[in-house]
Amino acid sequence: xxxxxxxxxxxxxxxxxxxxxxxxxxxxxxxxxxxxxxxxxxxxxxxxxxxxxxxxxxxxxxxxxxxxxxxxxxxxxxxxxxxxxxxxxxxxxxxxxxxxxxxxx
Amino acid sequence: xxxxxxxxxxxxxxxxxxxxxxxxxxxxxxxxxxxxxxxxxxxxxxxxxxxxxxxxxxxxxxxxxxxxxxxxxxxxxxxxxxxxxxxxxxxxxxxxxxxxxxxxxxxxxxxxxxxxxxxxxxxxxxxxxxxxxxxxxxxxxxxxxxxxxxxxxx
Numbered sequence: 001x002x003x004x005x006x007x008x009x010x011x012x013x014x015x016x017x018x019x020x021x022x023x024x025x026x027x028x029x030x031x032x033x034x035x036x037x038x039x040x041x042x043x044x045x046x047x048x049x050x051x052x053x054x055x056x057x058x059x060x061x062x063x064x065x066x067x068x069x070x071x072x073x074x075x076x077x078x079x080x081x082x083x084x085x086x087x088x089x090x091x092x093x094x095x096x097x098x099x100x101x102x103x104x105x
Numbered sequence: 106x107x108x109x110x111x112x113x114x115x116x117x118x119x120x121x122x123x124x125x126x127x128x129x130x131x132x133x134x135x136x137x138x139x140x141x142x143x144x145x146x147x148x149x150x151x152x153x154x155x156x157x158x159x160x161x162x163x164x165x166x167x168x169x170x171x172x173x174x175x176x177x178x179x180x181x182x183x184x185x186x187x188x189x190x191x192x193x194x195x196x197x198x199x200x201x202x203x204x205x206x207x208x209x210x211x212x213x214x215x216x217x218x219x220x221x222x223x224x225x226x227x228x229x230x231x232x233x234x235x236x237x238x239x240x241x242x243x244x245x246x247x248x249x250x251x252x253x254x255x256x257x258x259x
Contacts, residue, residue: 059219061216062150064150064213065210066213066232071229075224075228076224076226
């Protein structure tokens, strides 16, 4: 995708790093009918989000059609260091994906 | 829809075969768990009941209700069927946090697998199709713990 789809931030405080991410994605469940064509809109949703720090996978989120449009996620982990980065990647059922990096502040 | 159910049948068949093979091996269960963990658990997300989804996801559906150790923070009324939700687990060795909504077409909403360094709290947004329960299931030390919260959809 050409446009940036992940808005992510990472903040360090008292030994804990908190990661926030907002992903721009339609998250089509496949249950909606298009008002223009009258046919069903095919499902398109993020299946997996992975968050890594220093090549270690911190979190793997597996999502289904119960996640809404533009999904949001936040979690914290012990450790982290200011200036280092956390990477976030999503992959959807159509094989599209995007990756973003957040510098820990 | 037909296409999906056909695909599902193939998957079910494959799952059955995998299951049979694993059962033949003494370390079968560990092996099956490994397979489930390595990819998006399609069978679990396609399951129509929590029991079925849990079995696909974790290999077990024995749940220990632990409302005192799991906190579900969510509004009582979900505006437009979307709710901001916080799930916090106080259970030691929490490995994963799953969110289930029995009244949704796909009861398994999300599954979060956590590295031991991750603090076992997840904040996210979910879709709720009808009023009813939200169930958080925590996997810790190969056991499943749950907590439930009722929500209304406006």
